[in-house]
Amino acid sequence: MKGPLLKSALVVIGVIVFLYWVLPLFTAPLPASLIWLYIALTVSSILIFVTMSASSLEAFMGPITRFLTGEGQVGIVRTVRIVFLVLVPFLVGWGTYATLAPSDEPPTENRTIHPAPPGEFVGLSNPLPNTPENITAGQGRYFSLCFPCHGVFDGKGPAAVGFNPPPADFKDSGTIAQLQESFLFWRIKTGGVGLPVEGMPWKSAMPRWEFELSDEEIWKIIMGEYAGSGHKPRTWEEEEEEE
Amino acid sequence: MVRDMVRRGFLLTVLVVVSAVVWASAPWSGSVLADEEEPAQEARQEEAVAVRLYLAEGTVPAEDPTAAAWAEVPVSEFRLSPQVHWPDRLLDATVKSVKVRGLHDGERVAILLEYQDPTEDAADAAALEFMVGDKKAHFAHGQEMLQVEGGPVNIWYWTHASGKAVDMSAKGFGTLKTQTHQDVAAKGVWQDGTWRVVFSRSLETSSKEQDVQILLGEWSNVAFAMWDGKMLESGEPKEKGSQKAVSSWWSLRAEPPADYSVVLYGFLGLVIAALFELAFVKKLKKGQEA
Numbered sequence: 001m002k003g004p005l006l007k008s009a010l011v012v013i014g015v016i017v018f019l020y021w022v023l024p025l026f027t028a029p030l031p032a033s034l035i036w037l038y039i040a041l042t043v044s045s046i047l048i049f050v051t052m053s054a055s056s057l058e059a060f061m062g063p064i065t066r067f068l069t070g071e072g073q074v075g076i077v078r079t080v081r082i083v084f085l086v087l088v089p090f091l092v093g094w095g096t097y098a099t100l101a102p103s104d105e106p107p108t109e110n111r112t113i114h115p116a117p118p119g120e121f122v123g124l125s126n127p128l129p130n131t132p133e134n135i136t137a138g139q140g141r142y143f144s145l146c147f148p149c150h151g152v153f154d155g156k157g158p159a160a161v162g163f164n165p166p167p168a169d170f171k172d173s174g175t176i177a178q179l180q181e182s183f184l185f186w187r188i189k190t191g192g193v194g195l196p197v198e199g200m201p202w203k204s205a206m207p208r209w210e211f212e213l214s215d216e217e218i219w220k221i222i223m224g225e226y227a228g229s230g231h232k233p234r235t236w237e238e239e240e241e242e243e
Numbered sequence: 244m245v246r247d248m249v250r251r252g253f254l255l256t257v258l259v260v261v262s263a264v265v266w267a268s269a270p271w272s273g274s275v276l277a278d279e280e281e282p283a284q285e286a287r288q289e290e291a292v293a294v295r296l297y298l299a300e301g302t303v304p305a306e307d308p309t310a311a312a313w314a315e316v317p318v319s320e321f322r323l324s325p326q327v328h329w330p331d332r333l334l335d336a337t338v339k340s341v342k343v344r345g346l347h348d349g350e351r352v353a354i355l356l357e358y359q360d361p362t363e364d365a366a367d368a369a370a371l372e373f374m375v376g377d378k379k380a381h382f383a384h385g386q387e388m389l390q391v392e393g394g395p396v397n398i399w400y401w402t403h404a405s406g407k408a409v410d411m412s413a414k415g416f417g418t419l420k421t422q423t424h425q426d427v428a429a430k431g432v433w434q435d436g437t438w439r440v441v442f443s444r445s446l447e448t449s450s451k452e453q454d455v456q457i458l459l460g461e462w463s464n465v466a467f468a469m470w471d472g473k474m475l476e477s478g479e480p481k482e483k484g485s486q487k488a489v490s491s492w493w494s495l496r497a498e499p500p501a502d503y504s505v506v507l508y509g510f511l512g513l514v515i516a517a518l519f520e521l522a523f524v525k526k527l528k529k530g531q532e533a
Binding site for chain 1 (some may be wrong): 255256258259265292308321322324328330332334374376380383387390460462486489490491492493496502506510511514515517519522524527528530531
């Protein structure tokens with residue numbers, strides 16, 4: 001008698017275990033909405049299956065009906081039934097409360113870290129030759145002006161701690177290694193206040209260096225940053241090759 | 244036979260729908276099935292991102308930064324940087340971090356800053372900064388942004404020499420000015436290398452264009468600045484003007500009083516579920532007898 005109900009429960013549990021814990025071993029975890037969809041499909045398939053005949057429905061529903069009505073129950077099963085019947089309304093009440101209770105967490109901010117630069121900066125390339133002299137000159141400026149926040153190219157300068165967002169870590173493979181020199185030129189020249197709205201310019205402490213540095217000095221600093229961090233700028237040629 | 248089957252099918256459907264609703268509305272489903280994990284609560288004090296102004300029992304201790312009531316208020320600590328964003332810069336500021344506590348009583352708000360400064364000097368100073376209105380403002384005095392139209396900032400500036408706070412406004416460098424209408428009070432006490440400065444004001448004011456309006460339950464922004472006014476041999480204070488310890492924006496909220504209507508809705512949900520369950524079991528029993 002316990003056959004169809006137990007089997008159905010095992011199938012549903014099996015699907016949940018597979019989707020949540022087995023599948024992520026081989027691929028990226030599925031989005032919650034997709035997992036919900038698969039579980040709903042499994043449950044509705046089971047329902048269609050058990051409602052195909054009166055006898056299969058009776059076999060499926062029998063144990064549920066007997067559990068809920070308490071027919072002929074004694075001992076532990078009796079207690080479980082009472083606990084279950086009391087618990088369900090409390091869960092609904094708690095769930096209603098949890099859904100309606102206003103969140104007291106600060107608003108989350110989806111800040112775009114590398115937003116698109118304005119048109120006038122796109123495609124610019126470093127006009128200076130990549131010579132040891134230029135790199136040394138750029139690094140000299142770097143250590144007097146950029147080091148307080150960006151540190152030894154690792155974003156951990158002594159003045160970095162109070163700022164949110166934190167200064168960029170140039171050694172990280174996700175920062176200047178992914179960017180073209182023109183992007184760095186834009187970021188250094190116009191600073192945090194040059195960011196578009198998705199970059200949240202009101203939070204950035206990056207100075208607007210165009211007031212204090214010439215273009216030539218900025219290009220030298222960029223060379224110094226790439227040399228110091230051990231990365232190479234992305235170029236148009238590379239991207240064309242990749243394509 | 245067919246009628247019985249229809250009845251059972253109907254009951255089964257009801258059972259499934261109820262189970263699904265219970266499962267989906269249960270508090271665990273948010274954490275188990277959500278795409279992203281909730282941020283850890285215990286991190287609040289270690290790396291604070293927000294100042295919470297808690298609802299005080301009684302009046303806020305706005306006059307006394309050493310009042311015993313402050314010890315009960317949870318602390319948010321923020322690290323500070325020397326101001327390196329615009330000239331004149333400073334490469335090493337005395338104040339490294341600030342502990343912030345806040346209380347309100349529905350009318351007035353009091354914010355206590357506590358920070359280490361080894362010497363008590365006449366030129367010591369501290370300030371709070373807020374965005375004013377709906378437009379975002381740059382934390383450096385509402386400095387002009389190139390692609391975004393910014394708003395003004397409201398600055399509450401306390402100096403030890405004057406023993407009080409000045410209510411100020413700015414929208415860009417060089418625009419800092421004292422407001423004609425002063426709303427902010429402050430009192431500082433230095434003891435054993437620690438400054439405790441309490442700022443207070445009414446939650447809302449009449450000058451909405453110049454003053455931050457602190458609305459219960461709504462998030463806004465706050466930033467901090469401290470000056471070590473220790474006199475150098477040159478006769479100038481170590482830190483003044485743009486040379487100070489600063490933070491960028493963090494979040495701020497005045498906690499609203501508990502909303503019991505939500506508890507009522509929860510209770511209503513409980514009652515409805517219980518009644519429904521009762522009717523459902525009764526119907527099942529009836530069917531069994533038949």
